[in-house]
Amino acid sequence: MPISHPELTQFLSHVHPYDSLSVAALEELSTSLDQRILPAGETVYNLGDTLDGIYLIHEGAVDVFDENGTQLSALGPKNSFGERGLMKGDVAVTSATVRQDARLLIIPPAPFRRLISANPQVRRFFDRTRPVAAPKKNDLPTTRVETLMAANPYACTPDTPIRDAAVMMRDKRVSCLCVATGDTLQGILTVRDLANRSVAEGHPTDAPVSQIMTADPITLPPSAIGSDVLHAMMERHIGHLPIVEAGKLVGIVTQTDLTRFQADSSAQLVGDVASAKNPQELAKITARIPQLLVQLVAAGNRHEVVTRLITDIADVVTRRLLTLAEAEFGPPPVPYLWLACGSQGRQEQTGVSDQDNCLILHDDLAERDRPYFEMLAKYVSDGLHICGYVYCPGDMMATAQRWCQPLAVWREYFQGWIANPDTEAQMLASVMFDLRPIGGDVSLFDQLQDDTLQRAAKNSIFVAHMVANSLKHQPPLGLLRGFATVRSGEHKNTIDMKHNGVVPIVDLGRVYALQGQLRSVNTRARLQEAEAGKVISPSGARDLLDAYDLIAQSRLDHQAAQIKSGDAPDNFMPPNDLSDFERSHLRDAFVVVKTMQSAAASGRGLIT
Known part of the structure; x- marks a missing residue:
């Protein structure tokens, strides 16, 4: 059954950029729309077809592909597609296929052109909408x-x-x-x-x-x-x-x-790191990372690809330092495992990263063995510092005796944090639930992670405390559709894209992982697995993923621009540097995060 014109007008009023139109303009637009219902698997249009107009998804899902059959977009309700072809002569420059039974609204070419001619905000939206770059062949x-x-x-x-x-x-x-x-x-x-x-x-x-x-x-x-x-x-x-x-x-x-693929320059850095003879040589290699970040961003790589490649280098640097340490101090007296937490643990390092790490030692450790691991930890931590991964301000490093312990002690740590989730326990658990093995005996961690996730998920009081802890970092939303910026100091009038940008989403992802006993520590993977495991609703997961992608990409673009200008990268982005379009979408992303935080706090965001 077709949707009535009043219902169409109501729907359009909640879709950007049509939400900027007057009521009269919305009603006029709704009367010009065509409607089409297509089943899953149906082709909307093929490359080179004459387009019926711009398509707007009312219900369902559509996938868009480039001329090589590479998927460019996976679109859901309120997303538009086909505008690239319409702006280039009404001929499709992509192809589109229905993934999930869909109802499509179509703005024919003539009404669309009248719309953008009479409404600068709508024209600006489509003028500024850049197509997602298709992955290059051999990339x-x-x-x-x-x-x-x-x-x-x-x-x-x-x-x-x-x-x-x-x-x-x-x-x-x-x-x-x-x-x-x-x-x-x-x-x-x-x-x-x-x-x-x-x-x-x-x-x-x-x-x-x-x-x-x-x-x-x-x-x-x-x-x-x-x-x-x-x-x-x-x-x-x-x-x-x-x-x-x-x-x-x-x-x-x-x-x-x-051989038929052209490796990114990150591979060259990895190869150089693997052959470095000392920490000083490693430091010369890691000094090239900022330029690598600029190149990766400029090439159109998504934020999760860039941060993964940057983190890969940190992982290899760490393992190389472990190898050099063992060469200097001899073989370890008992098996050990070096783990990273924080952004390295989540494989989300950017141009600004300190070190967060720890050591799990085999339970056969004797007191006489401790000096060996103290030397090893100091060698690796000092080496990481020289390489630009500065010491953790909170001393969350393997050099601290508290974080260099046998497996049995680590079990006691996690059991204690879960059983008695006071303020310190919440903070430590937040850090340590992002652990990822880097070098050594991985078996020391596998069972510990499984047991901890099971114990944590079963303790509703602990999960509730972790939810509360995840709300401490709030998105930077101000009054009157503005931003809440840093109020004083060196970074006054900027948005903290780390603590008020990505961290709230990182914290939500961690809560979902605990609730669903998910082993992933990467934030994007946690959100995807949370949806697949029905920890959160599909619509909430999609909205949060979209918000995360925009916020994380904006942060990375900001850092790349700073490096290109010869400045040290940081997480403080002046909102005045953004266009009206970018400000609007970034604020919408922060609204999504705030909404999901509220849902988590009330239990509505979790499917239990």
């Missing part, structure tokens, strides 16, 4: 591993004779074999293994490949991105990387697979 940062990997890789079993494996590699013309039992990866056998281990060490050719294979090799999931592969290869000096999903071998990526 590793935006290429998923599943598109790079060779599926169904050649494999043999652990008891396969070395001779048979060599014959298979020769006949198949491959440089490696995966060693697996069924679908479960056990190891990898490469041409280098045949030369360095079989021939050089004199293993009989009828011996099983298990004697010369590389057992438990590093793996990645298909959802990883191409730069993950390149970084891992350059850091570990390997040329083959198996791809595993849900414990099953599904593919492999080799250096040959990457």
Whole structure:
């Protein structure tokens, strides 16, 4: 059944930029609209088609693709599409397909042109709307591993004779074999293994490949991105990387697979870091990170891609420092795990980052072993400081004895914070729930994380305290559609894009992760998993993701502009530097965050 004109007028009055129109203009616009109902899977238009007008989604969802079939947008209610083609002669420059049964409102070309001619605010909106840049071909940062990997890789079993494996590699013309039992990866056998281990060490050719294979090799999931592969290869000096999903071998990526892709310059930094001989050399390499950030932003990469690549470098720097420390002090007396929290833990580092880290030690630790880990922690922390990851002002570092403890003590920490969520416990839990392993024995963390999430989710009082703690940072909303800026000091009249911008969303994401027992620590991943796990409503998740993307991208753009101007990047953005369009949308994003905070406080934002 078609929507009535009064209902259309009401709907348009809540959609930007039509909300700027007078009542008379809205009523006139509603009478000119065509309506179309399309089922999921239906094509709205193809590249090169003559457009019926601009499309506005009333209900449902639509995906927009470029000329190469690369998805540009995933749109929902109140989103418009087709304007790029209409502004260029009524011919579609993209294609659009219905993802979820949709009702579309169509503004025909003639009424649309009259609309933008008579209303500067509407014209400004469409003039300033920039198309989302499609990922460039051969761009590793935006290429998923599943598109790079060779599926169904050649494999043999652990008891396969070395001779048979060599014959298979020769006949198949491959440089490696995966060693697996069924679908479960056990190891990898490469041409280098045949030369360095079989021939050089004199293993009989009828011996099983298990004697010369590389057992438990590093793996990645298909959802990883191409730069993950390149970084891992350059850091570990390997040329083959198996791809595993849900414990099953599904593919492999080799250096040959990457040759057709042009790696981002972040890969060069990773390679240089992996070969650095001391902290001073590392510092010279990390000094290039600000320029890398500028290049990544200028290339049109989304904020989550840029921060992921920047964080990857910090991870490799940390692991290199751990390797150098062990070379200087000898092998560790017991297994350990170095973890990062804060922005590095969440893989969200920008151009401004201090260090937040800790050490989990094996429970076999003896008192005589402590000096070793004190030296190791100081070496790594000092090295990170030299490299620009300055000491944490709150001493949240492995150099503090409190944060360099055996696993049993860490269990007591989390149990105590959950059982007695006072102010300090809330603050510490907020930091430590963002832990991510960086280097060492990962098994020291896996069970700890699972147990802690289960215990936390079951304690409604703790979750309530964490919700309250997440509301301490408020979006910078002022009266009369303005912004609440910093009132005094060096950064007077600016918006704190960290503490009042991204942190409120980071805090909400952490609460959702606790509620849903989600293992992800990355904020965007937490929001997506919270929607998938029905922790929050689909509409709330989509709105919050959109708000987060705009706020985080604005913060990153601000830092890139500062670096280009020769200034040190910071998180304080003057709102006067923004256009009216940017101010309007940024404020709308802050309103979404405030709304979701209110929903969380009242319990309406959580689906329990």
